[in-house]
Amino acid sequence: MNLASRCRQILEAGPIRGLAAAVAVIAVWELLVAITNQPSAVFPPPDTVARTLQALAADGFSNADLSSHIGRSLARVALGLLASLAVGVPIGFLMGRSTLLRRALTPFITLFRPIPPFAFLAILIVWFGIGETSKVLVIFLGCVTIVALSTLDGVLRMPAEYREAALTLGANRRQVFLRVVMPGTLPQILNGTRVALAVAWTALIAAEWVGTQEGVGAIILQSSKFLRTDQALAGIVILGIFGALTDRLIVLLQHVSTDWASR
Amino acid sequence: MRSGASYEHDYELRDKRWLDGRAGTPVLMLRSRRGRLGRKLIHAVVFAPVTYSLLSLLGLWWLVAAVHITSTDILPAPALVAERAVELTHSPYGSETLFGHALTSIVRVTAGFASGCVAGIAVGILMRYVYAIRYFADPILAFLRPVPAFAFVTVLITWFGLGELPKVMLIFLAVFSLTTVFTAAAMEALPPQMQDAARTLGATGWRLFWFVQVPAALPDVLVGMRLTLALAWTAVMGAELVAADSGLGWMVWNAVRFGQTEVVFVAVVGIAVIGALMDLLLVLLTQALTGNWRTHMRSS
Secondary structure, three states: OOHHHHHHHHHHOHHHHHHHHHHHHHHHHHHHHHHHOOOOOOOOOHHHHHHHHHHHHHHOEOOEOHHHHHHHHHHHHHHHHHHHHHHHHHHHHHHHHOHHHHHHHHHHHHHHOOOOHHHHHHHHHHHHOOOHHHHHHHHHHHHHHHHHHHHHHHHHHOOHHHHHHHHHOOOOHHHHHHHHHHHHHHHHHHHHHHHHHHHHHHHHHHHHHOOOOOOHHHHHHHHHHOOOHHHHHHHHHHHHHHHHHHHHHHHHHHHHHOHHHHO | OOOHHHHHHHHHOHHHHHHHHHHOOOOHHHOOOOOHHHHHHHHHHHHHHHHHHHHHHHHHHHHHHHOOOOOOOOOOOHHHHHHHHHHHHHOOEOOEOHHHHHHHHHHHHHHHHHHHHHHHHHHHHHHHHOHHHHHHHHHHHHHHOOOOHHHHHHHHHHHHOOOHHHHHHHHHHHHHHHHHHHHHHHHHOOOHHHHHHHHHOOOOHHHHHHHHHHHHHHHHHHHHHHHHHHHHHHHHHHHHHHOOOOOHHHHHHHHHHOOOHHHHHHHHHHHHHHHHHHHHHHHHHHHHHHOOHHHHHHHO
16 A cells, blocks of 8 residues: 555544544634634634633533533433434324324424424423423424434335235234334434434523523523623533534444344 | 326325425425426425314314413413404514514525525535545534534624624524535435436536536435525524514514513414425425426436
């Protein structure tokens, strides 16, 4: 192998690319700070944000550890997303099973899906106040339609031959569902979950904007109120890190759970 | 050319169209290849289920409100909301009437959505052809995609003040990153045989781009745009939550603050209706633009 292609191979590796991109972003950021020449309170350079991030990790934010803020946010996302999976997946399977149900429910889902989570949030606050209930519910409502539709999509897309083959080989209906339909639709379900995750983070930030002292969204909001732009940006970086991590987690699940496809 | 069988086929697929509309999978091939019958079909598909779901929702809403399980402060009856909506069309709420607020929000969404789409599509196309851009953009987008644009709202206000610019920028941010991802994926999805065939027939350079790449990618890009349009509406509600004195989003939050539940419902329904209409517009645009390309591609 010659040197050029070896270099190229190293450059193409995932972590190296991520690092290169991070360096590029920081360089552009520094450049913009230098060009715009704004005070640090308005447009802080990257190293200030890094130091703020360090301080946040060490001292916490408004009487709570950084980890407890992050934990609160993660718990809300997880609870909302899991609830939407628990409700959405069975609905999707039922809709895949019965044409009648599919015809009856699809229009509702179509109607509800484009409604912004913020709109739900407004009504939920009127109904349930600003407590945890409306926070988790808004995430749930944003995700459940996506999960149900992707499950249905998976069921409808699966070739009928798979089911028929299993039946011919003597599987009963339960076995067909557990061994064929479930694993066969899993890729689509996980795809939907990935889309839903992005919606969940948006809904979370919306939910934490209103009446809470805890969570990453609260850090961003409170910081901006006191013109701590560096702290707000640090909050966004934290959000990005955990958003990307949870996204990777689902991608990993996709690889693990669908290895039957490559077998 | 068409037979009863293929009509059946189309009709069967109608559920799928609803499904895939925003699920990100291209199914634009389903419609638009028929003339008059096709139009009938569109009507049957688009209007019947929507009417049915709207009517049953309204019925349910009316019923729950009528039996007084909850107070009017929690769930106002549909008639009450309609009454308030009619009233708000001529008497101003805050600075403007209902129409004024709606128009403000529509202008913001349109500006942010259009600029986000143009920039996103441009970067997505560049990612296909320029290695350096692809090299850096991929990891950046992977990081940015799960970050809600709304998180940037206060920072944008710090930078750009309280005017229209930060609001439009927020919508732009919400639309841009996802449009880029969609466009890049759509550009990659061109079957290599098609490119080879076009090359064999002598197409190069811009011809290859304009007559092969663009038609192949456009349907997927348009499907992606439907998704980002919904995001744009989310973003405008966020922008109007933080610092605004007009717009449907502002109406919602102001009404929440003062416990005017009917106004909350008026504005939320308004957002849903306008969002649905803009979505329909995008579908019609898709029809007009892509016609039957995908049909030919798939059957070839």
